[in-house]
Each structure stands twice: as structure tokens, then as C-alpha cells.
Amino acid sequence: MDGKSSLGTADTTAFRWRRRWAHWVLATVMLCAAAPAFGIPAFARKYNLRCSDCHEAWPKLNNFGQTFKDNGYQLMTGRDAPIYQQASYFPIMFRTIPVWHRESNNRALTDIIPQNSAGGQTESRITTSGFNISGLDIWAAGTLYKNISFAVQPALDNNGNFHLLTYFVRFDNLLDSRWLNLKVGKFELDTLISEERELFLTNTGGFYQNFHFTPIGVRTSFGLGDHQLGAELLGHSSNSYTRYSIAVLNSNDGQADTPTNTYDVYADFTQGFEIPKLGLQRVGVFGYVGERSTFSQTSSGAPIPGTGMGNRGFSRTGLYGLWYLGKFDLSTFYLHGQDNVFLGNGVRADQPFNLPPGAVGPTWNGGFVEAHYTYNPQLILLSKFETVQMSRQANAAARKDLGDVRVWTVGYRWYPIMSSRAGLAWHQEYSIARTVGTAPLTGRDDTSGSFLMGFDFDF
């Protein structure tokens, strides 16, 4: 009798949850490993500005860079339209990150006898290390005309597959007002704490858990950090201290060619204020309200895209702040998430009898504190603590803290080359993530560690 078949029914269900959750985590990590984070030297070349003009430390934006972005990639110098550029100028940049990294997991599901799955399975520590690359990120972005901007962002992952992560056109300063800008296409949700411009790179720390967290058993395909398809209305004050955005988005987590007949809504509002001697401080609030189908019409048993039915809702709401104390700054983030009971239990909405006893919609709270010390524009020290805690499990039988996540990350980035043409950073980082109760066999805590060092370069 192998280890797997010795589990009871309840344990088998728990095992299935854990395995499904592990798949989600794996998919998320893979997605995030391919997710880009940019400084855009194409803009530096266009405007003859160094990375440090727009970034605290690239890719993290400072307020000057944020205002530039809010203006539709325009400095508003009267020379923003492409007609003012040399004919040979092409607004494109490349980024890749050759690294050496070490990954470890203390509860990986392995065959007891290698190459022999019939011999049963166990949990083992797996450690791998070696050289790697991040793939290739390409950004083309700029202006088509005064007050009309665009971005196209294909990314080549390290398996050689292309993903079109971003493509949009933006009409800026409509009615001569910076409060009216319209963006249409696929884009990152507007927020000051951006996963695209995050400074961390490791597999466990290089993305925000809160942006992608899905409770165990939930089948809501959504991540705050995922690029979404839709239209966004946004506006800002002249120095971008006050900002808003409202977006209407497809209910399909940004998947192209899978139309939906329903829409999600996202809104974000930010206010900045100055404190003498300390600098600019920012607070923001956001909310995402969406729905997902729980089943589809089918043809020969296969779902027909765009025919989702039995939609049920979910929401993500939260607050964030950016706090500056001279060279030291903190980013704080809080999120409350909730999913409908059918989404939470992966059950069709027309089959409520399949819900487990006591099933409810799952809710959770999460957040992080990220600290940076910018010694000078060419050296920044980093740390982050992130947590997600379930407050209500979808399945009443599950332990209360099942799936809770805690991640600690530290690192630094040094930019020996920082010109108005290109940038090179040396990056070192260590991150450790602990997930409660998700070890595939024993249900103990699952711990993953990731160490990375490498060159991050942009041209």
C-alpha cells in the first residue's frame, strides 16, 4: 500500500486541494517569473534623461517618472511628438537578466524510489542551483502624436514562448484637461505599487503574493498583478499628487481571444502630500469587483469560449501608502479579498447540492511592508515582509490557517552603469516563503527558499 492510497476520504480531499493549490502556486510563480519589470531606456534616449530622473532605482518610479507616465509618456516640453525625434529613433528597449540562482523546497512531492512511481511517494527537500536567464523583455512605448501614446510589450520567456503582455493606445489630455485620459487595450491595473516596477527578482520574492493569492480550492482566475483587457479612464493633477483611474475590463483575467459577455470594474484613487523635511507621502485606495463563470456551454464536451454561465462575484479592496523619510522609504499595502461560495469551492452555480456542508465564500486579509534605503541613485538596499491570512475558509472542514502565506525578502541593487542610453544593475537577493498546511502528504508547512544574483540590464 503506497502512501497516497493510505489516506482516508477527508485526507484525499485535502490532498486534492493541496495539489490543486500547488498547481496554482506553480502557475503563478511561472507567470511571475516571466513577468517583466522595467526601466525604459527608450524614454531616456528620447529625452536625454538618466534612469535616476524617473526612477528611485529602476524600475521603481519616483514622482517625476510617475508624472511622466501619467502624462502619457510625455514630459510636456513641447517636443513630445515623434516628429521632434531624429528619423532613426525607434522607441524600443530590451531587458534580460542573466543570473545564478538556488531554489529549495522542503516538502516537494517525490517518488520514494526514483523513476518508480509505483513505489509510493514522500516529501523531500529539493535543492537546485545553476545559471539561468529571465528570458527577454521588449518594450516599445512612446507617442504617436502629441497627446496620443502607445505601448506594446511582448516578452519571450525562457522556454522561447512569446506573450503579448501589454498593448494599448492612450488619448491624453482630452478636452485639454489632464483629468481626462482614455486608455484602450491590455494593460496593468493602475496603481502606485506596481508589480511591473517591483525591485525584487527571486521566484518567491519577485512578485507580490497578495496580487496573485488564491485560497485553496478556489477557481477564480484573477490576479491584481495580471494585465487586463479593457478601457481605462484616468486623470491626475499637474504634479500627480492626486490621481484617479476607473477601468472596465473583460471578466477573463486579460486572456485574449476568450471573449466574455460580462465586465469587471476597477478603481483606484491616490493622494500625495508633502511633509516638511521628510518629503512626499502618498496614500491610496483601490477596489476591484468582478465575476467569473462557474460553467460554460459546451460542444462535444469542450467549453465554448465566451459562453460562461452561472457567474458569481468576487472582490479585492485595499489601501496602500508610500512613506518617505529622507533616503529611507516604506511601501505599505493592505488587501481584503472575498470570493463567492461557488467560486470558493469550485462548484457549478447550478449545482448547489455539490457544495460541501457548511461551505461559505472564502475571505482573507493580506498585506506587506517593503522598505528601501536609497544610499544614492546607484545603490539601494531592499527588504520586504509579506503575509496573507485566511479569515474564512470556503470549506468549513479545512483548518483555519490553511494556505496562509508569509514571505521574507532582503537584497540590494547596485547600478554601476546608469546613463541616458542604457543601464546595468548588479542584483543580489534572498527570499524565503512559508505556506501553512500545504505539504502534499503530511499537511505540514511548506517552505521555499530562493537566492539569486545576477546582472539586470536594459538597453
Place this chain on the structure above:
Amino acid sequence: MILKGSGVALTVLLSCSVFGFAQQSKIDKLTGNAKSGKALYVRYCITCHGPHGDGTGENAPHLDPKPRDFTKATFKCRSTPSGELPTDSDLYNTISRGIYNSAMPPWKPLTQQQRADLVAYIKTFSTRFQEEPPSASVVIPPEPARSADSVHRGAELFQSLNCWSCHGKEGRGNGPSALTLTDAKGYPILPFDLTRGSHFKCGGTSSDLFKDLTTGLDGTPMPSFSTALRPDQIWDVVHYIQTLNEESSRGFFHFVKSESRTHESRPQ
């Protein structure tokens, strides 16, 4: 011995006080600090203006117009008479506003304190700020109502003062002298096209234009008319210049309008 020591101490004290004065800026209630300004300068300004503030940063060869040479302490946008140093507020306003149609962007996204700190640091590049007393801003009298008569008088002055020789008969910056002009460092410089929008280099309000005509733009061929014209005549010229502005920027809708105009005027 005591006297000698006192003398040294006094010299040091005076030096410190003079130097200390130059290391600061005052913009209304803000006091800028040069030490903080230096870090900001290195981050935001050094690529164009250079580590020594002489306008020879790594980008300078690619820029037109060239970055300002702070060591000369010659500034276009001032509220002070021609040839005098700008006030701290003048420098602060230039940083905040940027210089339209140049590589100098508006730095309003920086905090007020940061901009004040930058002013303090920029002043350290020239000893003039330590040696010369602070200049006073010119007085701008209240603007009279803009009328057809005022505009007409302004148009006549525009012709009689030979403004057209640089700015052109219609203010398009294409006068007969336009291509011969150079700035104080010998670089070619074009006269401003007065028909292009309302974004003048030193601000687009009526008061800004009055100030430009009164103080001139130091370092450029644009002279001061403070002695050639009375204040009411300067206002007349301001009113005339404002009629030359053909279009205000209307973003996307302006684009559509101007594009359709272009298509309509295209020969079939």
C-alpha cells in the same frame, strides 16, 4: 597673539557666514539647503548641466538649445533688470515650469523643498551669488484692459522697434535676422515663434510677457526694452503678441482638427 587669533576666528566666521548665505535659498517660507540640493542635482540635473554646472553634461552635445551654464550666472528667465542676478524665486519658477521647447522639463513633480534645495545648490556654481547683493524684481504695473487700440499700438511698436527683424512680420520667428542669431556662447539660436501656442519659455501670462520685455532674456539676443518703452507701451506690445497666438493646445481634438485641416488643404 589673542588679537591674531581673534582675527583668524573673525575671518573664518565671516567666510562661513558669506558661504553659508550662498548655500541657502529663500523662496517665500521655504529655505533651500545646498547640501540636500547637491544630491538632487546629481540625480536629476547632472546629465545635462554637468558635474561642474557648466552645461557640459554627457547629453550636452546632443541638445539644442544647450543646457544652461550655471558658472556664468546668466539666466534667461528673471524678474530682475538685465545683467543682474535672478532672484531665488526666479530660479525656483524656472525649475518648476521648465523651459518649453527645450530639453528642460517641468520639475513640478519634485516637492517644493526639493526645488528650493536645488536653487540653493545651483547658486554655488557661481561666485557672483556670493559677491553681488541680491537683486530686486522689477515692478509690474497693473495690466490695462486689452483693447483694439492697445493691440493696434502694440503692432505699430512691433514694427517700429524692429521686433520683426528677428520674430518676422507675422511673429513666426522667421525674420530676416533669424538665421544669423547666436547666444552668449556663440551657439545658433532661433527667435521664438510667437504664433505657436501660449507656452512661452519664461511663462505665458501677461505679467510674464511684460517681464520678458522689461528685463530681456540674458544670454540671448532678446534685449530689455525697459528704457526704450514706457510701461503702458510694453503692455501694448504684450497685447499685440497675445493676438499672434494662432492656436491653443487642444490635445486629441486639436489633433483631429489640424489633421483634417491638413487633408483639406492638400492639393487634389
